């Protein structure tokens with residue numbers, strides 16, 4: 001089908017494909033650096049603690065240096081329509097020095113900022129509270145030992161300073177997302193004490209004021225991780241309350257809830273109480289919270305809520321998955337494009353008509369519309385969007401992805 005025919009078909013439904021593509025072009029996705037190297041980082045001083053997360057697989061081509069990671073990212077961005085961001089973790093510093101986590105400074109990340117400026121992209125940031133000997137108890141900010149808590153508070157403060165400077169340098173606020181793995185393998189007897197310690201540590205970490213034009217802090221909850229099956233200190237309820245009371249962003253990771261929960265359903269609820277949201281778009285499967293996202297109902301539902309509830313202006317969309325059994329660059333590219341496709345589909349829906357039917361309790365019309373809409377030529381509009389952005393689709397995309405993977409395969413595993 002030609003684009004003109006698709007445009008006419010959507011126009012019959014009262015939908016303007018040009019407006020939808022313009023809106024999509026304005027939505028940046030924060031691409032997570034850690035898919036490129038299986039969450040290993042560049043510190044070379046990791047402890048045994050994986051923080052309850054694990055990349056599995058042994059596909060060749062893992063990025064082993066900042067230069068390799070940047071080359072992979074440049075390739076990935078060249079396959080993704082639009083301008084996006086990079087989400088950097090603190091243990092991806094680029095320096096010959098070996099600062100411990102409580103010693104990191106902006107200069108250890110300056111090469112990333114220079115590169116981001118060249119690429120014309122913004123940066124987001126995350127303190128790294130895992131893969132370190134001082135996290136081996138699976139406790140950091142809530143550790144009973146004050147010395148360990150202080151170490152991680154300092155790490156968190158420095159991360160915020162670094163993120164704020166990144167935001168200032170690049171002229172776009174960096175979202176600094178705080179996720180700690182703290183929890184208990186077996187049933188604890190003093191949950192309150194652990195949560196009080198986490199709250200007090202967060203308060204200290206977040207006390208230094210930074211310009212909101214440079215830095216936005218987010219807090220991320222989790223249901224459970226490997227080794228912390230009985231209790232996660234930073235649960236959803238903990239951080240929902242914290243974000244509301246303290247004015248931080250709330251991060252919803254789609255892999256951090258019970259598998260039967262609908263994360264899209266949470267957006268409108270929490271958005272009534274917090275100003276801004278951060279999403280970690282992910283796909284949980286059994287024990288894992290981080291499979292590469294598909295263009296499935298969960299992602300479509302999320303995109304539809306963002307568009308229909310008018311939340312795009314106050315939601316930062318980040319991705320969070322890591323799969324080492326497939327090409328890492330293909331995982332990035334297909335994952336980001338899936339998020340964009342879901343957003344485009346939502347933008348191409350006759351929102352007013354659907355809402356009108358629902359408000360009139362005309363559920364038959366809502367049902368007929370949503371089902372018939374599924375036959376609309378979304379893929380033709382997506383292909384047009386890719387073509388206008390000089391990005392390949394279909395077989396050409398697959399050939400490009402396979403070609404790049406072949407070129408990096410000799411890096412070893």
Ligand SMILES: C[C@H](O)[C@H](O)[C@@H](O)C(=O)CO
Pocket residue numbers: 034039053089126179220222253280289320
């Ligand atoms: C590496 C990330 O910080 C991590 O995935 C975190 O966001 C998370 O989701 C942990 O399960």
Ligand SMILES: [Mn+2]
Pocket residue numbers: 179220253280320
């Ligand atoms: Mn996450």
